[in-house]
Amino acid sequence: MTEPDETPKGLNAVAEAAKQAPGRGLPPVHLWNPAHCGEIDIVIRRDGVWMHEGSPIGREALVRLFSTVLRLDPDGYHLVTPVEKMKIEVEDLPFRAVAVRREGEDLIFTTDVGDEVRAGADDPLVVDEDPETGEPAPRVHVRRDLWARITRAVFYELVEAAEEADGRLVVRSGGQVFPLGAVA
Incomplete structure (x- = not known):
């Protein structure tokens, strides 16, 4: 049997x-x-x-x-x-970064599935431009080729915390400088 x-x-x-x-x-x-x-x-x-x-x-x-x-x-x-x-x-990216907080000099993102990511060299913050609308399309690396789309509210928090450098808004985390976009 x-x-x-x-x-x-x-x-x-x-x-x-x-x-x-x-x-x-x-x-x-x-x-x-x-x-x-x-x-x-x-x-x-x-x-x-x-x-x-x-x-x-x-x-x-x-x-x-x-x-x-x-x-x-x-x-x-x-x-x-x-x-x-x-x-x-x-449809877009598998995760969404729904919160961000500052820990010392680092930005810590929280995704909609509970992952926490410290932006830095291994987990960069990237701001592309949406090809259809021209709007910023920010994302942060989560793990092994998986990314989180940064929500609009979280992106606004980043812009508020940004500093100007060479005509661009930038944020710093993990010893890296991440450009958010040109100063308007």
Whole structure:
């Protein structure tokens, strides 16, 4: 008599893999090389809302859990477990920086999934220009090719705290200087 395959599949597999990270730690998704299993109907909208099959995922703990097994590969974003890799859609960037605080000389960003990032050489703050509107499109590096879009309110806080240098507004963090844009 054969045992049924008890390997978790789909969302259950993602949740099980994410639970391997104790506390707020992160599982080693960069070390996992599972077979690609197709796509799963999860969309991270531009406003940061995670959707599954057209409905918002309402449990913050579940979104946090999924965010810990998110990876960007050359063909797009995936939720990755030791045995499965499922492609998802991300409309802009996977995370949003929803708060910033100053600790000494450093800027600490908090994302919508609870990650904290100290801006510096390893986790830079970048301000691109939106090609459609010409408006600033600020972002901060979170981890392994994953970025957070800095919300408008947080960007305004940065601009308020900025200093002028060579005709540009800049902020400093982690021993680095990050330009925010030209002085108007």
